[in-house]
Amino acid sequence: MSSTTRRASRLSGAIAGAAVAALLLLSPTATAAAHDALLASDPAPDDVLGTTPDKITLTFSDAASTEPGATEFAAFDEECSPLASGEPVVDGNTVTQAISGPVEGAVLVQWKVVSSDGHPISDEYTFSVGEEGKVAAVEQCGESLAEQAEGSSEGFNAVPYAVGGALIFTAVGVVIAVAIVRGRRGATKE
Ligand SMILES: [Cu+2]
Numbered sequence: 001m002s003s004t005t006r007r008a009s010r011l012s013g014a015i016a017g018a019a020v021a022a023l024l025l026l027s028p029t030a031t032a033a034a035h036d037a038l039l040a041s042d043p044a045p046d047d048v049l050g051t052t053p054d055k056i057t058l059t060f061s062d063a064a065s066t067e068p069g070a071t072e073f074a075a076f077d078e079e080c081s082p083l084a085s086g087e088p089v090v091d092g093n094t095v096t097q098a099i100s101g102p103v104e105g106a107v108l109v110q111w112k113v114v115s116s117d118g119h120p121i122s123d124e125y126t127f128s129v130g131e132e133g134k135v136a137a138v139e140q141c142g143e144s145l146a147e148q149a150e151g152s153s154e155g156f157n158a159v160p161y162a163v164g165g166a167l168i169f170t171a172v173g174v175v176i177a178v179a180i181v182r183g184r185r186g187a188t189k190e
Contacts (some may be wrong), residue, residue, distance in 0.1 A: 036115035045125035052101030065114035073097040080141035106133020
């Protein structure tokens with residue numbers, strides 16, 4: 001086995017190790033299996049509608065919490081203007097948000113509910129009115145919302161994702177660095 005091959009096998013071992021480390025870091029979210037699931041969205045992701053809908057309805061696999069503040073709902077047009085009108089209404093396993101229109105182009109929908117097991121779940125998607133909108137522009141609204149949520153634990157879970165991502169990158173970086181240092185040491189011995 002040449003030193004290069006050995007180093008390569010060390011590196012692939014390190015990457016596998018980093019993947020395991022990443023999974024371990026993510027294990028708190030592995031309980032997601034117990035969360036309620038989003039069964040349907042109306043409008044659905046990537047729908048292109050002829051007219052602005054007057055509401056957005058999400059259907060979950062179980063009843064969402066009706067505790068004050070448990071449910072958050074936001075909708076933005078391509079200029080990042082908020083479209084949600086009034087508070088989201090939780091009725092059993094459906095959550096409905098009235099929206100103000102008319103709107104042209106992409107609409108970004110962001111939601112958070114507390115699922116029946118007591119854990120918050122959240123996601124986002126886009127649909128369009130008229131013609132397919134500039135989704136990239138709308139995604140920037142999502143970033144600005146995530147920034148707003150940074151100071152708040154009641155945000156759309158953007159912060160845990162960011163922290164988890166940073167931890168994974170750090171873990172992968174450390175493991176690869178260690179592998180490279182070990183590889184160099186091995187090479188100088190030979
Ligand atoms: Cu859960």
